[in-house]
Amino acid sequence: MDPITVFKGKSVSIPIANIDTDQITPARYLKGTEKKLGSVFFRDWRFNADGSPKPEFPLNRPGAQGVSILVAGDNYGCGSSREHAPWAMHDFGIRAVISTSIADIHTNNCLKNGIIPIVVDAATHPEALAAGEQNLEFEVDLPNRTLTLPSGRKVTFPIDAFAQRCLVQGLDELGYLRSHAKAVEAYESARPGR
Amino acid sequence: MPKTLFEKIWEDHVVLTEPDCPSVLYIDLHLIHEVTSPQAFAGLRNRGLKVRRPERTVATVDHIVPTHDPKIGILDPQARNLIAELTRGCAENGITFHGIGSPNQGIVHVIGPELGLTQPGMTIVCGDSHTSTHGAFGALAFGIGTSEVEMVLATQTLLQRKAKSMEVKVDGTLRKGVAAKDVILALIAKIGTGGGTGHAIEYRGAAIRALSMEERMTICNMSIEAGARAGMVAPDDATFQYLAGRPFAPKSFESFRKYSTDDGAAFDKGVSIDADALEPYITYGTNPGAGMPVTGIIPADTPRKMLDYMGLEAGKPLLGRPIDVVFIGSCTNSRISDLRAAASVLKGRKVKTPRVLVVPGSHAIKKQAESEGLHTIFREAGFDWREPGCSMCLAMNGDELKPGQTCVSTSNRNFEGRQGPGGRTLLASPYTAAASALEGAVADPRRYL
Numbered sequence: 001m002d003p004i005t006v007f008k009g010k011s012v013s014i015p016i017a018n019i020d021t022d023q024i025t026p027a028r029y030l031k032g033t034e035k036k037l038g039s040v041f042f043r044d045w046r047f048n049a050d051g052s053p054k055p056e057f058p059l060n061r062p063g064a065q066g067v068s069i070l071v072a073g074d075n076y077g078c079g080s081s082r083e084h085a086p087w088a089m090h091d092f093g094i095r096a097v098i099s100t101s102i103a104d105i106h107t108n109n110c111l112k113n114g115i116i117p118i119v120v121d122a123a124t125h126p127e128a129l130a131a132g133e134q135n136l137e138f139e140v141d142l143p144n145r146t147l148t149l150p151s152g153r154k155v156t157f158p159i160d161a162f163a164q165r166c167l168v169q170g171l172d173e174l175g176y177l178r179s180h181a182k183a184v185e186a187y188e189s190a191r192p193g194r
Numbered sequence: 195m196p197k198t199l200f201e202k203i204w205e206d207h208v209v210l211t212e213p214d215c216p217s218v219l220y221i222d223l224h225l226i227h228e229v230t231s232p233q234a235f236a237g238l239r240n241r242g243l244k245v246r247r248p249e250r251t252v253a254t255v256d257h258i259v260p261t262h263d264p265k266i267g268i269l270d271p272q273a274r275n276l277i278a279e280l281t282r283g284c285a286e287n288g289i290t291f292h293g294i295g296s297p298n299q300g301i302v303h304v305i306g307p308e309l310g311l312t313q314p315g316m317t318i319v320c321g322d323s324h325t326s327t328h329g330a331f332g333a334l335a336f337g338i339g340t341s342e343v344e345m346v347l348a349t350q351t352l353l354q355r356k357a358k359s360m361e362v363k364v365d366g367t368l369r370k371g372v373a374a375k376d377v378i379l380a381l382i383a384k385i386g387t388g389g390g391t392g393h394a395i396e397y398r399g400a401a402i403r404a405l406s407m408e409e410r411m412t413i414c415n416m417s418i419e420a421g422a423r424a425g426m427v428a429p430d431d432a433t434f435q436y437l438a439g440r441p442f443a444p445k446s447f448e449s450f451r452k453y454s455t456d457d458g459a460a461f462d463k464g465v466s467i468d469a470d471a472l473e474p475y476i477t478y479g480t481n482p483g484a485g486m487p488v489t490g491i492i493p494a495d496t497p498r499k500m501l502d503y504m505g506l507e508a509g510k511p512l513l514g515r516p517i518d519v520v521f522i523g524s525c526t527n528s529r530i531s532d533l534r535a536a537a538s539v540l541k542g543r544k545v546k547t548p549r550v551l552v553v554p555g556s557h558a559i560k561k562q563a564e565s566e567g568l569h570t571i572f573r574e575a576g577f578d579w580r581e582p583g584c585s586m587c588l589a590m591n592g593d594e595l596k597p598g599q600t601c602v603s604t605s606n607r608n609f610e611g612r613q614g615p616g617g618r619t620l621l622a623s624p625y626t627a628a629a630s631a632l633e634g635a636v637a638d639p640r641r642y643l
């Protein structure tokens with residue numbers, strides 16, 4: 001994967017709590033084997049059954065063209081483990097998601113697909129949501145773990161140090177695991193039955 | 195130092211931990227299905243890799259399989275393609291595949307335990323969030339994404355940081371008509387859908403000990419709905435009795451007795467539930483935390499968006515609300531005891547709900563139910579008796595709600611559109627689902643028991 005360091009992006013807010021991965025990518029779009037799922041990102045919130053866009057949905061507003069930072073309500077990405085959710089996000093153009101909490105499996109899946117999960121505290125969240133309402137620009141500095149809000153305020157965010165290193169250096173987790181093949185063999189031979 | 199069950203299994207499986215890195219965790223059992231594995235096999239092919247320990251991976255099809263008469267076959271070309279991709283991945287790598295037509299086929303979280311593959315002390319993963327189900331046997335079992343499926347296929351290991359631990363203590367005795375499903379719905383209503391985030395839950399207490407293995411699976415299954423990484427119950431005689439004689443189960447269970455939390459071991463957090471005070475539960479909203487006793491009133495602080503989607507009003511009861519569909523099935527409640535529970539309510543009665551279906555979790559369950567005559571009870575009551583699979587739990591196979599329809603469902607997720615675009619889901623136990631089927635409206639099962 002290409003290394004990710006510092007980037008700026010236009011934002012959008014979906015100020016709803018507990019957004020689940022069934023909304024991000026509805027199950028009926030999991031039947032393909034392609035990762036190009038941007039067109040079904042939030043399919044049923046973005047479009048009517050006949051495919052016409054719902055004008056009031058944040059992603060359909062005129063200012064939301066080309067957004068790459070999603071600001072969401074609490075507990076984003078709960079539910080199913082489907083990696084189709086970050087595939088859809090990434091293909092749509094999302095590179096970071098900001099919330100007060102992001103579900104565990106979804107966090108893992110985002111990190112493996114070049115999307116930075118950014119957890120902010122309850123004091124910062126309203127400012128981020130308000131900025132996203134206006135599609136303002138944020139800056140993400142991954143090496144320094146900082147998010148710069150459109151107001152210029154900087155906050156640091158937690159991220160797994162290993163995942164951070166992989167993203168910044170463009171390293172591959174599977175490559176890391178494979179480099180420990182000898183240790184795994186030793187583990188197996190020390191335990192009969194494994 | 196005294197240790198929790200979770201810590202014991204964790205430590206037993208850490209291959210190594212480098213400074214500042216997650217641990218390399220050994221995976222004993224990897225279950226795969228048709229929706230989240232084709233891209234993982236494609237990834238292996240791109241890298242020129244093979245599955246490292248094919249005998250530790252077991253495959254089945256469940257999400258996309260039709261539940262109609264098998265003679266009709268699979269009509270959806272995309273479904274056929276997904277199954278073909280899985281079949282190919284398994285064949286190329288020598289993985290056992292319980293495909294359509296196999297007597298062992300069924301929902302992945304139903305067949306693992308049924309075949310005795312799921313055992314105490316194991317690490318078990320699957321590209322499916324309800325892998326937590328297997329924790330009922332005292333295993334550390336959790337869902338992973340497709341990139342991680344690829345990693346396990348290639349290395350039999352995963353990169354993981356140790357979760358925190360959470361104790362859920364359920365003491366007392368469940369009253370008649372109150373099921374394991376009601377315990378877990380009550381817990382999620384109490385702690386919320388993010389209440390377990392970052393934690394592995396261990397369910398403890400007298401009420402948990404009194405549960406059958408199938409009931410424990412129902413509870414562990416929905417741990418993910420509380421945001422937990424895993425849910426588990428320490429093994430005991432009930433566990434060993436369940437496993438005894440199953441095809442892949444060991445002959446002796448003594449070595450499993452060590453998998454329990456030591457006296458005095460500390461959990462990072464805890465919550466308790468009084469089983470005596472529990473009533474049958476039902477959800478009214480669009481996440482599994484929006485639940486209440488079936489006799490309750492929809493809370494005043496329910497978000498507007500949720501009420502609008504569900505077509506409900508705050509301050510009103512759900513009891514008596516007309517419904518269109520009842521679905522009995524899914525990896526939460528499609529086991530033989532669930533079917534027996536529903537049948538005990540339905541026996542000799544007729545449903546008033548327009549569409550009612552029961553989808554057994556596996557072929558083995560279907561066969562067992564038929565040998566007990568349960569299918570006749572269901573059919574005489576007016577139910578459609580289907581072939582096994584995930585079916586209307588996630589509506590990928592054509593079994594789905596129409597927009598605006600309300601369904602009482604024994605599955606685990608009531609998200610918007612989960613059972614079909616525009617469909618409205620009320621989650622409940624098999625008792626409550628069966629009683630509601632009879633009345634054509636949300637019903638309290640206790641009057642039928």
Ligand code: SF4
Nearest residue numbers: 324524525584587588
């Ligand atoms: S029954 Fe439902 S929740 Fe369980 S594995 Fe199938 S789709 Fe997932």
